Amino acid sequence: MAQFDTELLRERGLSPRIAEYFRNGPRFQPGAQPVTFTVNGNELGRKSATFDAVGKLCFTPALLRSLGLKSYEQFALEKPNLKVDAEVACPDYRDVSPRTLIVLRPNEGAVDLTVPAEDVVPVARSLRTETGGIGALFNYRGYAYESQWAGGYKSTSRYLDTELGFNAADWIVRSRQMYSEGDGVGRFRWQSAYAQRTFVDEKQVLQAGRITTINPLYSGLPITGAQWFPERGLRQMQSYPITGVASTRARVEIRQNGVLLYSTVVPPGPFTLTDYPLTNKGADLQVRVIEETGSEQIITVPASSLLLASDNTQNAGLTIAAGQLWDQTDVRTYDRVPVLTGAYGWALGPVSGTVGGLVSRSYTSAGVAANWKFAENASAFGQVLASRDGRRDANGAQGSAAVAWQASKDVSLGVSGNLRTVGYRTVQDAASIYQAPIVGIGARSQLGATASWSLGRFGSVSAGITRETYFDGEPGHIYSLAWGTSWQRVNFQLGVSRNTARTYLVDPRQPWAGWVLQQPNTYVYANLSIPLGSNATSTTYARRSNDVTRYGTGIDQRINDMLSYRVSAERADDGRGTEASGSITVVPRYTSLTLGVSDRQGGSSYYGEITGSVLATPMGVGFSPYAVADTFGGINTGNVVGLKVDTPQGPVWSGPGGFAAVPSLLAYQDSRLEASLKDASLDVDVDNPLQVVQAGRGAVLSVDFGAKRVRRVLLEVRDADGQLVPSGLAVLRGGDEFFSSTAQGGRVMVSRMVDGDMFYVELPSGKRCLVQDIETSPKKDGELFESGKAVCK
Structure with missing residues (x-):
């Protein structure tokens, strides 16, 4: 029991009554209030707790449930002789669990509990996970781009990507469509439409509609049908990082096998893209960087590099898909071709693998893949696919392999490769009504090696080489060498790459098929980034490509959560003079808008982009600057409008009616939702400003923060x-x-x-x-x- 000098309190102008109140140690004010709880070292977030008139914590049945502790009823069943009275005004958990330790920290608004391990209720993940709910969504992302040149020539492009859908009873229903327009020619494409549901007990997912296969051996096949695959197949894996440098504000398109996977706009300077969809690691990526001036550069990412990009561990469990092929380019290439494919994944110690096959009209294929972690810091991956095209009497095989080795804490090495025979055909090759010859410009093999070396305070060095051969043609090479370092938040990058391979247009429907799209090219760049304070950064660069050297500098600043801008200038030695550009991004809480303009010798360009979403649940309708994912929710903030809430995807704000949209929750993982009280008005009280929830895939959660406006x-x-x-x-x-x-x-x-x-x-x-x-x-x-x-x- 603490002792206070009451005379000293009087001398300092404080009442002795205060000493009486705090005599028994640190105490909370009486009444209900939000408190951060830690149980056996695990922070559980803020819970609503009640304290009595002398500041004692009341262990109500509701608090025990929220903390995951054994209930009074369970104690009564286990110990019939124990007197348990949970109906008292302020129950004390130590009456039933005497070894419980309680540490009150009222100055931090926290309580630390240490309880016997047997008092913590083991809760299965499926029982801890919240499921169900209903909600609808609309995601949108669009941009408009226009360039003008002297003489009245004008080039325009428009792009709109939308997604409609709803969740109900853990079912996920989505429809995605895209519209693109270039120089007056428009095209609408229906990308996908499906319904899916996770069956928790089986740990499997059922998906049906216009989909792409999720199969360790035959991924990325576009079908109209259904598939059954392990829930872990929906786990988001980071794709291979695509890096480049844009001279101006540029449009970047990522294609694979002629199909557009992703399109975005990047500001001038270096960029890295990792959030694009990638399901097939057996084909090269073609990345087009289209500048405001109309110039283009093409970056080829070899399939051999994709093998080293992410974890290749196969998914344990059964995967089955059945349906009819459909052409993602919306051109009738396949004539109702049926497809049935399946695979089974297994794991045994350091080895995991998959076996599977595919059957179609006059076409069969079989394959096997394996991962082997043969040392603590080394692993190997191998895959072989064999095919039989009965209509053309063609047999073949394709193999892939990769070895990754962390030679030391500073050095990592990787080797990967692909090889195929002249007769190997994919099901799409065999089913297409357009038959291109494999010989000629077809790639036969790829062999790549990468290495990275950390130099400590001097940065890191990375290098890579890829050799590609063809059935008929000269082999090509891709070399790359880069060094980067940072000091006191100052970053410097220097790199060089050379591509001697030729990129061909292989679409047999085009009369110019076989034409070379890109000649050998050497690319050199240097980039210096210096922080200026107040979230501002200065970037200066120099780069040379296609025998043209460009120099530029720019400043970008993030003023706050709602406003950022960039200004830059660039000069090239090709006689085009100096180009100046600027852009501003505004996030007025419920959407994101970017506007940009550039001026150059002989012309100018204008750009605008808008992204966001609309979400509706029984709690209300909300707006967000982010896209709504497959698992989402909403927050009730009472009569408080404009309350900022940090979510796993970023900050959101409550709108009219006191409803804040939560566009994304982590499936089967803890998601933190926290009200930003430092940004809230002084007359706002939030009972539970931090809540940790766990949602099942497809769930729509409703969370109440207990926010209200008060009079001070x-x-x-x-x-x-x-x-x-x-x-x-x-x-x-x-x-x-x-x-x-x-x-x-x-x-x-x-x-x-x-x-x-x-x-x-x-x-x-x-x-x-x-x-x-x-x-x-x-x-x-x-x-x-x-x-x-x-x-x-």
Whole structure:
């Protein structure tokens, strides 16, 4: 028990009543309030807890459930002789679990609990996961781009990507469509439409509609049908990082086998893309960087590099897909060709693998793949696919292999390769009504090696080489060497690459098929980034490509969550003069808008992009600057509009009706939702500003933060004789709840003024007076709280 010097308290102008209140140690104010709980070292987030008049924590049945502790009913069943009374006003958990330790930290708003391990209720993941709910969504992303040149020539492009769907009873229904327009020629493409549901007990997913196969051996096949695959197949894997440098604001398109996978716009300077969809690691990626000036560069990412990009461990379990092929380019290439494919994955110690096959009209294929972690810092991957095209009597095989080795903590090495025979055919090759010859420009093999070396404070070096051979043609090579370092937040990159391979147009439907799209090219770049403070960064660069050297500099700054901008200038030695550009990105809470303009010798360009989503649940309708994922939810913020909430995807704000859209929750993992109180108004109270939830895939969660607007009043209190009450006196709410003390000038801050509340002041004589005749005046612009007067009688 703590002892206080009451005379010293009096000397400092504080009432001895305060000493009585805190004599038994640190204490919370009486009543219900949000508290951060830690149980056996595990932080559980903020829970609503109740404290009695002397500051003791009340272990109510609801609190035990939220903390995952054994209930009073369970104690009564296990120990019939134990007297358990959970109906008392303020139950104490130590009455049933005497070894429980409670540490109150009221100055931090936290409580640490240490309980016996047997008192923690083991809860299965499926039981801890919240499921169900209903909600609808609309995602949108669109941009418009226009370039003008002297003489009246104009080039325009438009792009709109939308997604419609809803979740109900853990079913996910989606439809995605894209519209693109270039120089007056428009094209609408229906990308996908499907319904899916996760069956938790089987740990499998059923998906049906216009889909692409999720199969360790035959992934990425577009079919109209259904598939059954392990839930882990939906885990988002980071794709191979595509890096490049844009001279101007540029449009970047990523294609594979002629199909557009992703399109975006990047600002001038270096860029890295990792969030594009990738299901097939057996074919090269073609990346087109289209500058505002109309110039283009093509980056080829070899399939051999994709093998080293992510974890190749096969998914344990059964995968089956059946349906008809469909052409993602919306051109009738296949004539109702049926496809049936299946695979089974297994794991045994350091070895995991998959076996499977595919059957179609006059076509069969079989394959096997394996991963082997043969050392703590080394692993190998291998895959072989064999095919038989009965209509053309063609047999063949294709193999892939990769070895990754962490030679030391600073050095990592990788080797990978692909090889195929002349007769190997994919099911799409065999099913297509357009038959291109394999010989000629077809790739026969790829062999690549990568290495990276960390130099400590001097940065890191990476190098790579890829050799590609063809059935008929000269072999090509891709070389790359890069060095990067940072010091005091100053970053510098230097790199060189050379591509001697030729990129061909192989679409047999085009009359110019076989033409070379890209000649050998050497690319050199240097980039220096310097922080300027206040979230501003200066970037200076030089690069040379296609015998043209460009120099440029720019400044970008993120002013706050809602506003950022960039300005830059570039000069090239090809006679085009200097180009200046600028852009601004505004996030007015519920959408994201970017506008850009550039001016150059002989022309100018304009750009605009808008992204966001609309989400509707029974709680309300909300808007977000981010796309809604397959698992989402909503937050009720009461009558508070504009409350900022941090979510796994980024900050969102409550809109009209006090509803905040949560566009993405982590499936089967903890998601933190936290109200940003430092950005909230002074008159806003949030009962549960931090909540940790776990949602099943396809669930729509509803969360209540208990936010409300409150009146905060600074009272000037006088006694019955009209004199200001002395400072340091205890102020009680309702007669026994200590919540404040009087300050100089008889001032008392009432943090939550509620009609009907009764306030008492403990007088030096030991008596108390009742605060009456309260008169307040509304706060003016710029004031943080109301002011008022009262008499204590």
